[in-house]
Amino acid sequence: MTGSRSFPQDKANSMLLALLLMAPGVLAQQEPAPTGPVTDPPAAAEPQLAVPGAGQEPRAQTDSVEYWLGKLSAAVGNLEYSGLVTFEHQGMLETLQVFHAVRDGEQVERVRYLSGEPRELISHGTGSACNRVVSPLGRTNQWSSIDGQGSGSYHFILRGGERIADRDTVVIEARPRDQHRLGVFLNLDRETGLPLKSILVGAQGKVLERYQFVQLDLSPISDADLQPGSADARRIDNRHACESAQTRWQLGWLPDGYQRVAVRTLADGDMLVFSDGLSVFTVFVQRLGPELEYKGRAIRGATVAYMDRVQVEGTNYTVTVVGEIPDATAQRLAGSVAMEPGS
Amino acid sequence: MSHGSHQDRLNESLSALMDGEATELELQRLLKHGSAEGDLAERWSRYQLAASVMRREQVAPAMPGLAAGIAAAIEAEAPLDVHSGDSGSAANDGGRSPWMRTLSRGAVAATFAFAAILGVQQLSQPQPGTAGSEVGAPQLAAEAPQPVQQSAPQPSGFYVPAPTTRSVSTGAPRLVPERQPGVPVQTVIQQAPPAELIRHLNRVMIQHSQQAGHVSTQGMVPFARATYGEQDGQ
Structure with missing residues (x-):
């Protein structure tokens, strides 16, 4: 535990970056005619400064997707910032105040809702503990098969520029290569690489969720800003969050590009976390009461939860797949949960 | 103001007001003509109703009470209303119940649209707003003429605070059970x-x-x- 925490933090980030860039050749130059299944959300319909074209010279560094994604990983983990953010999901608009600081190599995050019910959360320790899980050793096996097929999970396209929160940003579209994940539009701050806007897009280009800064402050965060403002603020200790516990459960089907990044043991079952570097879903297998034997989905913004049951040796388990993924994917995943043979 | 059709200009101004983009001048124009022209008021009323449906506001529980309240207010103001002659009061009597009926019918249509959509399998793409307006709004637009006859006392009729974006958080997730064959x-x-x-x-x-x-x-x-x-x- 302590050993893994001494890893430099950006190692985890660079691993995620590598996950994102499973097919490095897949860049803007290869963009097909813009008739894909994902249509541009309104935000991307603005004048594009860097229109991808055919037969262009190798670009300057700032024109490559790798450059920007690298910058993104570094910024997300290491930058101190605060700001005001709007968070929109299916007709609801919320406003938040966010603080992000780095203390002793670990991220400390504080989120305060400024609208609706007063809510607040403070998270400690994000970042370092996941190194072991997304390790370079595991990488080769995981990815060789994918590389063999010659396709990553997403098609990355630079979409020009846009001004967000009074700052210049670069727009990157991550267009899914299959129907098992959602599309993402990210606006990265030109100066720091911090995502200032992020949009999740479903099939038919429907915007499911939008997270957007209205004001950004890059000055260092004081300790006072990381203190909870209310007594009932939720505290999250993420230091143990990425431990990979033992589990008897496995998925019979997993879309290309996803890999298991964490397993946790809960009081009443197991929790398995999967990611393709950009999107994340979690599989819960729990022994719950018969009142929770429910089959169906619940949707909140871009987050879908699909509930199902699995029976093993006469015992009923409740399976819940939660994630920012298409609901058909969640349903199929839930149906594929099984106990490892021989356990 | 001298060019273009007078009616077109009014409609334009009305749309602008609806979008919150009316200029001072347009507002004045609307206020001036609103009380005289029933058609204009009627149009405004329909716009508001359609907008409500599109915003997925629950027209059902809120509107009947509101309409009754407005009707009562109009009743109280009637003596002051120089414009409401014979035809006006006739419309008052005959018009109110269709108004209510129309509203609740529209609301039922909208509610039904929600239910139907919730039942659909392809749940990642539900667009209750669109569906609601398709089902609810045209019907409302077609049947709304009756009520507005009575809404003579403008400017007050123009003052409808209509927030365009809801900032209310919903705690509970939207639930969709798997459809079982044979179960409606x-x-x-x-x-x-x-x-x-x-x-x-x-x-x-x-x-x-x-x-x-x-x-x-x-x-x-x-x-x-x-x-x-x-x-x-x-």
Whole structure:
């Protein structure tokens, strides 16, 4: 535990970056005619400064997707910032105040809702503990098969520029290569690489969720800003969050590009976390009461939860797949949960 | 003001007001003509209704009471209203109940649209707003003429505070049971989801979001998600 925490933090980030860039050749130059299944959300319909074209010279560094994604990983983990953010999901608009600081190599995050019910959360320790899980050793096996097929999970396209929160940003579209994940539009701050806007897009280009800064402050965060403002603020200790516990459960089907990044043991079952570097879903297998034997989905913004049951040796388990993924994917995943043979 | 059709200009101004983009001049023009022209008021009323349906506001519970309140207010003001002659009062008597009927019918249509959509399998793309306006609005537009005859006392008729974006947080996730063959969709949906189920869903959604905070490169987005429905998610 302590050993893994001494890893430099950006190692985890660079691993995620590598996950994102499973097919490095897949860049803007290869963009097909813009008739894909994902249509541009309104935000991307603005004048594009860097229109991808055919037969262009190798670009300057700032024109490559790798450059920007690298910058993104570094910024997300290491930058101190605060700001005001709007968070929109299916007709609801919320406003938040966010603080992000780095203390002793670990991220400390504080989120305060400024609208609706007063809510607040403070998270400690994000970042370092996941190194072991997304390790370079595991990488080769995981990815060789994918590389063999010659396709990553997403098609990355630079979409020009846009001004967000009074700052210049670069727009990157991550267009899914299959129907098992959602599309993402990210606006990265030109100066720091911090995502200032992020949009999740479903099939038919429907915007499911939008997270957007209205004001950004890059000055260092004081300790006072990381203190909870209310007594009932939720505290999250993420230091143990990425431990990979033992589990008897496995998925019979997993879309290309996803890999298991964490397993946790809960009081009443197991929790398995999967990611393709950009999107994340979690599989819960729990022994719950018969009142929770429910089959169906619940949707909140871009987050879908699909509930199902699995029976093993006469015992009923409740399976819940939660994630920012298409609901058909969640349903199929839930149906594929099984106990490892021989356990 | 001297060029273009007078009516077109009024309509334009009305649209602008609807969008919150009316200039001072346009507002004055509307206020001036609004009281004289029933057609204009009627149009405004329809716009508001359509907008409500499109915003997925629950027209059903709110409107009948509101309409009754307005009707009562109009009743009280009637003596002052120089314009409401014979025809006006006739419309008052005959018009109110169709008004109410129209509203509740529209509301039922809208409610039905929600239910139908909730039952559809392809749940990642529900667009109740669109569907609601398709089902509800045209019908309202077609049948609305009756009521507005009575709404003579403008400017007050123009003052309808209509927030365009709701900033209310919904704690509970929207539930969609798997459709079972033979069971009508309606009956399945009408059941209130057990509190235990909602608690479970809130709990797993929060746990998922907290976990996602450090395996994805999305910055603090997952933490924004992690706080919805927190009250129930303990």
